[in-house]
Amino acid sequence: MDAQPSLPTDDRLPKAELHVHLEGTATPTLVRRLAARNGMSLPEGLFSADGRFLWTGFLHFLRAYDDAASAIRTEEDYRDVTREYLGHCAAEGAIYVEVMASPDHAALAGLSFEAHLAGVASGIEDARAAHGIEARIIVTCVRHFGPERAIELARACARNPHPLLTGFGMGGDENRHSAAAFAPAFRIAREEAGLGCTAHAGEAAGPDSVRDVLDHLPVSRIGHGVRASEDPALLDRLAAAGTVLEVCPTSNLRTGVYPDAAAHPLNRLRDAGCAVTLNSDDPPYFGTTIGGEYAFARAGFGWTEAALLAATRTALEGAFLDEPARGRLLARLPEAP
Numbered sequence: 001m002d003a004q005p006s007l008p009t010d011d012r013l014p015k016a017e018l019h020v021h022l023e024g025t026a027t028p029t030l031v032r033r034l035a036a037r038n039g040m041s042l043p044e045g046l047f048s049a050d051g052r053f054l055w056t057g058f059l060h061f062l063r064a065y066d067d068a069a070s071a072i073r074t075e076e077d078y079r080d081v082t083r084e085y086l087g088h089c090a091a092e093g094a095i096y097v098e099v100m101a102s103p104d105h106a107a108l109a110g111l112s113f114e115a116h117l118a119g120v121a122s123g124i125e126d127a128r129a130a131h132g133i134e135a136r137i138i139v140t141c142v143r144h145f146g147p148e149r150a151i152e153l154a155r156a157c158a159r160n161p162h163p164l165l166t167g168f169g170m171g172g173d174e175n176r177h178s179a180a181a182f183a184p185a186f187r188i189a190r191e192e193a194g195l196g197c198t199a200h201a202g203e204a205a206g207p208d209s210v211r212d213v214l215d216h217l218p219v220s221r222i223g224h225g226v227r228a229s230e231d232p233a234l235l236d237r238l239a240a241a242g243t244v245l246e247v248c249p250t251s252n253l254r255t256g257v258y259p260d261a262a263a264h265p266l267n268r269l270r271d272a273g274c275a276v277t278l279n280s281d282d283p284p285y286f287g288t289t290i291g292g293e294y295a296f297a298r299a300g301f302g303w304t305e306a307a308l309l310a311a312t313r314t315a316l317e318g319a320f321l322d323e324p325a326r327g328r329l330l331a332r333l334p335e336a337p
Helices: 028-037 058-069 075-091 103-108 113-131 147-159 179-192 207-216 226-230 232-241 249-254 266-271 290-301 305-318 323-330
Strands: 015-021 094-101 134-142 165-171 196-201 221-224 244-247 275-278
Touching: 015 075, 015 221, 015 244, 015 275, 015 290, 015 305, 028 075, 075 094, 075 113, 094 113, 094 165, 094 290, 094 305, 103 113, 103 134, 103 147, 113 134, 134 147, 147 165, 147 179, 165 179, 179 196, 179 207, 196 207, 207 221, 207 226, 207 232, 221 226, 226 232, 226 244, 226 266, 244 266, 244 305, 249 290, 266 275, 266 290, 275 290, 275 305, 290 305, 305 323
Parallel strands: 015 094, 094 134, 134 165, 165 196, 196 221, 221 244, 244 275
Antiparallel strands: none
16 A cells, blocks of 8 residues: 655654554564565565555555564564664654564564563663663553463563563454453453553444453553544543543554544544544554654644643553653653643
């Protein structure tokens, strides 16, 4: 698919991101480099003639994502992917990012949970030293891999505490399994590993998906959550609870959840009192960046600089962070204009 035209970004404006899939941050250039380093061939048709990822629908996107992610195979690879992405974010003014890392993708390459975690953590530390950007890790289970695999990942988190591993989440097919089936995994993650919790809902599936997660999982945030806009009572519930929505506007347009910005409920969610943040999801696949999402909110939805700074503040307040780190980051925000 063609990339969305790039918009000018304000690199001075502090930004924060809570919803980005680590494997989905690797650019075509980096994927090619990792494949060469690992002596592997990438599938035909993964890239367009001008070097971008090539996909023509959501299922094709998932296949392209998995094909590209297969090039990320070693601890060193995960360090490089993390470091490069955070460097790009810092260049656009981001001061904080949470990366959703998938041990399941790493396991397909034969990499252990421990080595995967070490590689991502090393990349975060390198980026902090080089760019002053802060980051944390959300270990993400895959819904369509089933609740037993989610339990295994939650137990691995509890066995491998790390100061940079602060969250547990769930992605994958919303239409597979009920949220209640994952309650044991999230209980382990929350009570035994002490992690903050989030889950994808209300993207491919409707508001009932969001309600199902809220009813059964100990989440303080919802990944996407945009389909909650179809249910006024659910919007009231989200606003009253202060549940943070990790909204990814460009992603929602590119994957066909909404046809255009006019149909997207970003402003309706905010006007309903929901805690809304801006996120890039899988940036090189969707032709965006975290800076691009802030620029899109300004150009496509009429957000002022004050509204953009409020989204950054909301993200930092909802981040899976220790309080001293949260305070240091909040202190980096200017007064609202």
